Amino acid sequence: MKRIFFLLCVLLLSACAPVPITGRKRVIPPMPASQVNPMALAQYNEFLKTNTLSGNETQVRMVKNVGARLSEAVDRFFDQSGTPELKKQYNWEFNLVENEQMNAWCMPGGKVVFYTGIMPVCKDETGVAVVMGHEIAHAIAEHGGERMSQGLAAQGINVAGAVANEYFSKNPEKTRDLVSMALGMGTQVGMLKYSRVHETEADKIGLVIMAMAGYNPQESIEFWKRMSEMSKGQAPPEFLSTHPSHDTRIENLKRFMPEAMRHYDSKNKF
Numbered sequence: 111m112k113r114i115f116f117l118l119c120v121l122l123l124s125a126c127a128p129v130p131i132t133g134r135k136r137v138i139p140p141m142p143a144s145q146v147n148p149m150a151l152a153q154y155n156e157f158l159k160t161n162t163l164s165g166n167e168t169q170v171r172m173v174k175n176v177g178a179r180l181s182e183a184v185d186r187f188f189d190q191s192g193t194p195e196l197k198k199q200y201n202w203e204f205n206l207v208e209n210e211q212m213n214a215w216c217m218p219g220g221k222v223v224f225y226t227g228i229m230p231v232c233k234d235e236t237g238v239a240v241v242m243g244h245e246i247a248h249a250i251a252e253h254g255g256e257r258m259s260q261g262l263a264a265q266g267i268n269v270a271g272a273v274a275n276e277y278f279s280k281n282p283e284k285t286r287d288l289v290s291m292a293l294g295m296g297t298q299v300g301m302l303k304y305s306r307v308h309e310t311e312a313d314k315i316g317l318v319i320m321a322m323a324g325y326n327p328q329e330s331i332e333f334w335k336r337m338s339e340m341s342k343g344q345a346p347p348e349f350l351s352t353h354p355s356h357d358t359r360i361e362n363l364k365r366f367m368p369e370a371m372r373h374y375d376s377k378n379k380f
């Protein structure tokens with residue numbers, strides 16, 4: 111009996127590993143990457159089939175350069191945290207598509223898409239790093255998987271392996287809805303987005319990642335001021351609609367800045 115209790119504790123503890131960088135303890139463990147990533151990949155491939163890649167070489171190069179530096183920083187972060195095996199969960203890809211919306215996202219598993227509409231707000235590589243750091247942060251904090259397990263738990267479905275698998279194979283429609291909801295791509299009416307907790311967390315993790323990649327995290331404040339200016343009088347860009355207001359966000363970023371700057375300073379010593 112004691113042994114079973116011990117095993118249960120170990121299982122629960124390992125399933126509820128805290129979120130990297132912020133250390134937040136989750137109430138419900140995220141759906142495992144082995145289940146989430148193939149679903150995300152299918153949706154990503156579908157998206158690429160129905161959208162046009164940008165032919166603007168300068169901007170494409172910018173997105174891919176930043177992607178290479180940030181993903182290298184993520185690898186280094188996993189190595190330094192003693193969790194190098196997590197690197198295998200990501201198969202990074204960075205694309206820019208023709209679309210006038212101010213939008214960008216990163217699927218669980220590391221597929222990143224920028225829309226041409228956000229490039230004028232980004233302005234330069236550092237601006238791209240602000241947005242991409244935030245989006246990549248959603249992926250490495252497994253927010254998509256967490257949304258999925260929350261969605262299932264709300265319907266009384268256990269997220270532990272076999273039960274969830276059986277549920278997916280028996281309910282393909284429901285599964286698709288759940289994936290769309292969890293990924294929060296915001297391309298269809300009625301989709302849920304990431305929660306406010308996830309957004310603030312992604313801001314913090316994003317700052318650390320950009321700093322580790324050698325981009326000055328203080329530039330994020332300038333980016334959000336530009337965003338606030340350029341989106342004035344318009345409906346908020348879709349990927350921001352559940353985000354904190356620009357002012358709240360800038361306040362939060364200032365609070366996280368000393369920690370992010372430590373990563374930037376130590377990076378600059380090399």
Ligand SMILES: [Zn+2]
Pocket residue numbers: 244245248304308309312349
């Ligand atoms: Zn976000």
